[in-house]
Amino acid sequence: MDFTQTEAQNDLARLTAEVTGKLVTADRLRELDKAGRFDEALWSALAETGVLAAALPESVDGGDFGALEQSSILRELGKSVAAVPYLWSIVVGAGALAKFGAEAQREWARQAGAGGVILTAALAEEHNWEPAKPTTVAREAGGGWRLTGTKTTVPYADRAARILVPATVSGRPAVFLVDPADASVQSTAQHVVDWSAEFALEFTDTPAELVGTVESGAEILDWILTRAWFGLAAQQLGTLEKSLDLVAEYAREREQFGKAIGSFQAVAQRLADAYIDVQGLRLAVTQAAWRLAEDLPAAEAVHTAKFWAADAGHRVAHTVVHVHGGVGIDRDHIVHNYFTAAKHNEFALGAGTDHLRAIGALLANPA
Template identity: 70%
Template sequence: MDFTPTEAQTDLARLTGEICAKLVTADRLRELDVQGRYDEQLWKSLAETGVLAAALPDDLGGSDFGMLEQSAILRELGRVVAAVPYLWSIVLGAGALARFGDAEQRQLAARAGTGEVVLTAALAEELRATTDAPAIVAESAGDSWTLTGSATTVPYADRAERILVPASVSGRPAVFVVDPEHASVARTAQQVVDLSPEFAVDLAATPATLLGTVESGADILTWLREHAWLGLSSLQLGTLERALDITSEHTRTREQFGKAIGSFQSVAQRLADAYIDINGLRLTVTQAAWRLSEGLPAAESVHIAKFWAADAGHRVAHTVVHVHGGLGIDRDHITHNYFTAAKHHEFALGGATAHLLALGAELAS
């Protein structure tokens, strides 16, 4: 593979970075450090500048960019721990509807690309690095479908126009589209480590429309799995990169015993280990994104990237806190935001052990 970034990757990363640098300041992060954090101003700016629509097909107003470009955007959003649903609404929601949906569903993807609506996906039960049938059950009545069951930690379910929900059809996975405003849907706010808006969603014979076909359901679910895992890994890469930058600057200015703490061997070694970990994550994310963009089998590469996001993410996050000392556990210090974001990305949709097991199963098969 060629590791040289594409022109589109570079341009989209630069544009996203400029928008984030202007709008997501340290003061803004502290302002957003509340339950259900959501940055509406940043989301609107990303829509107005065309960042959201870039990944959509040409006929839906986009540029048809692939996962390499989307990964570059996610990395920049991770660098500022942005409180926006780019992964869930654009990469997964709009991406799946545009690729597998009918005409009406594809128009919903186009509306998501303009920022008019937010989409999301209920994937926690299905993305713990397993291949079990979805916990939610679908039943058909003629040409219509209903779903019954529960999903936990569904991001942005409070503001989503539609939720993509994997469900079991006679033991086979299929993916459906649900209106969360229907009377049969109950949403309960959950508290997660980085205070992002995630909800338990209960469905009681909720009307749903099928995405694709029942026969293609397993392939659609695999597509959602791989893009979600890689998306979280890309966010983690940006988060850890910026966290290490902040920590390195701290070691140059913080003094103990008349010397900058960065001159102490133990501190320098911790930072060197973090640097190596981040480079490993960057390599695995780039490889997995390239394989997905090229339409190549990517299951192994994606599991490896998510393992690095979890395993290296754990080490780097704790290094950042330890090197900052008491400041590292102060909720008013920016380190707090990066630590909680890194812990969220570490465990979301499966931690290190889950992905090692899944990788082993993939290699064995």
């Protein structure tokens, strides 16, 4: 196991940091701090600089890098709490279509890598998939497929050209590609903690394209969920790293009783615990990325990373707010953006307990 960063990781991290550093300012974050937040200028810049396509396979005109490089990009986007769908459109959407899609479906991955379209996935109900409780059901009709059911908190569904939708076929999971602009799809905006662009979708006999085969549906859904969990953990790492920087700087500068508050034992202990949490999450994310990149069994490592993202994320986010005091809950202060982003990443696709259960199941029933 070699955790030394690759040259491509370092280059992509620097490039992403340069782009976000120029475009994502405190004023810009305040401007975007509203329902349906999306930074179109940043998304275009990431496409123009080649960041979007860099970690996609060569088969879809990508740079043929993998999870390690994607983690570097996600980490930098997390540091700036960037309002862009890199995880959903590139890592999950384009990645899945590039690996499992037919040629016509892989074209969507190419366009996503070029920034021409946005892809997303409806996964909120699937992270603890139960065949007895399907939220969306698929049936064959007229040589194609039709979906009926509901999905909640679908990221960027208002801007997506296509959505990956897991559905049940005779009690088995399969994955479909759906056009959200179809008249049979009803979309309702949802308000979430960090104002992310997320939507509830209702499908009523909606036309859909099967990705892969019904027989390979479980494998495809597992691949998609694994990358989504990993991506959320990597993004959370960047958010917590920057949060720790912000609170450490505040603790050095803010004075009380003639001393910097960082010199008080209680504050120093909170910051030390936060530092340990961030280091733990960094190790877990790096291990998960390495195992994915090496095509090794990674389920346990990914669940571990997502557990740390949720559990450590909760502690660090609250430490940042508590040490900042009153300004920590001021919506006009930048710390607010990091707190809400960390809370969103904490609960998205399963809180800590969900992933502890998954780890327990893997340990009890090793492959």
